[in-house]
Amino acid sequence: MSQSNILKGTMMLTGANYLSKILGLLYVIPFFALVSESGGALYSYAYNPYQIFLTISSLGVPMAMSKFVAKYNALEDYRTKQAVFKSGLWFMAVTGVVTFLIMFFTADWLAQLFVPESGDFSNSTDDVAFVIKMVSIALIVVAPMSLVRGYFQGHASMGPSAISMVAEQIVRIGFLLAAAFVVLKVFEGTITLAVGLAAFAAFIGAIASSAILIYIYRKRRPEILREVEQTNVSESPDKRDLYQELLSYAGPFILVGIATPLYQMVDQLTFNRAMASVGMADVSESMLSVIIVYGHKLVIIPVTLSIGLAMALLPSITEAFTKGDATTYRRYISQALLIVMLFIFPAAIGLSILADEAYGTLYAIDEANKYAGSILAVYAPVSLFFALFTVSASMLQGVNRQNFTLLSLAVGLIIKIALNVPMITMFEAEGAVMATGLGVLTAGLLNLTVLYRTTHFELKPLFKKSLLIVILTVIMALVVIITRYLVGLPFSGDISKLQVIVQLFTSVIIGGYVYLWLAYKTTLLERLMGDRVHRLKKIFI
Secondary structure (H helix, E strand, C coil), X not given: XXXXXXXXXXXXXXXXXXXXXXXXXXXXXXXXXXXXXHHHHHHHHHXXXXXXXXXXXXXXXXXXXXXXXXXXXXXXXXXHHHHHHHHHHHHHHHHHHHHHHHHHHCHHHXXXXXXXCCCCCCCCHHHHHHHHHHXXXXXXHHHHHHHHHHXXXXXXXXXXXXXXXXXXXXXXXXXXXXXXXXXXXHCCCCHHHHHHHHHHHHXXXXXXXXXXXXXXXXXXXXXXXXXXXXXXXXXXXXXXXXXXXXXXXXXXXXXXXXXXXXXXXXXXXXXXXXXXXXXXXXXXXXXXXXXXXXXXXXXXXXXXXXXXXXXXXXXXXXXXXXXXXXXHHHHHHHHXXXXXXXXXXXXXHHHHHCHHHHHHHHCCCCHHHHHHHHHHHHHCCHHHHHHHHHHHHHHHHHCCCCHHHHHHHHHHHHHHHXXXXXXXXXXXXXXXXXXXXXXXXXXHHHHHHHHHHHHCCCHHHHHHHHHHHHHHHHHHHHHHHHHHHHHHCCCCCCCXXXXXXXXXXXXXXXXXXXXXXXXHHCCHHHHHHCHHHHHHCCCCC
């Protein structure tokens, strides 16, 4: 696949991911106004286990299917590819139902783990169990739906995934907000019911996404059947061997796909108890909602680029590795790592500097904001670590070193589990974020070490360009700090909503422009993104 097609696919999925994440960020503003921080914590108690059960239900098969399809397309064995896809759909349907039943009937037990019976907490175990049961229904649909996305991505066709992803988010959010509003404002119902229906919105969104994917597949089915008929491979591999191969790809995807929810699950199991032990049970759930829901929505936006890169580059790296084209897959690896640095590093630093303004703009200026801003400032740099882990894990899978990602993730989680309670005891809520950062950073560095030993991608050019990105980011950070200070001078008295909004947007626009201008003038953008950046010439005069 050409570099232009790689970038096109990357940008399409990245754009869809960004739009989905932006929608996911925007909806929490009215959602916060409706259910507050205690409602956000209640939502997170259900949604994080749901993400873990979802990944278990798929067994990593959707992303593995992407790699499998890319490989057998390269071998021109279309019949084998199609046979495994059909079997996979049935398998995903069964596992979706099984995991739904398990999650539904263990909801009460999970609720007791998250919210201790003794303690001054705003949500009861019954509330948590109800919301968990509501979100579990989505598992029936989402597992087979995700396999179809993996099938299209294996063909380097990112459009179906991008379209269905955005449609799923729009329908989910529309139902979520409408249901919460009707329950709370029209019928004056409980926050528990409103949050329960908000969780059920995952099922409604999955139905909409599935309908779009089925429609696209049916349109392409005649072409797919022609490929199968034209298969020149005389003898297909044994089916048992094929399924073993697919599951060998899939295994590592299971845990990599739930890396973030697993780290958050550690917080859900330990945070409330640790905070209660230092006499902060009364604000524990509010702080937890910042880490897992409201602040996380901001932090995850920079990581979205890495997710788009991971999904778009995997088939190409797999194809190049299968053909033994070392020059090509080394170039893709270096390009992916540098693009992560180019966009995510400055975004993370900028969000850390403007943490108070970002949280205050989107949510509230009140007592809660005093600790929310400091938590977000510490949490923002962790986005770079998550991005490096996600991209490096995907590339290891592309070069058949996927099994190592299980070890690296295990090491990172062990660090998180071991440090979480002691660091919360020492640094309160920020300690949980620090423990996450140390765990994810360790896992990412382990992945990069093995990736280098396997592929021997060039380190010197990567280091030189990364150093330049760091220098440009430092300059940008100084500009943002100065801009924020100068913009704040005309305001007096207590910090207002208007002040933080003006400070945030002015600082982001000026700081972002300075960074991109410097990246353009130093030819860094051109070297990483290609000649298309010359279209920006009129902007960067």
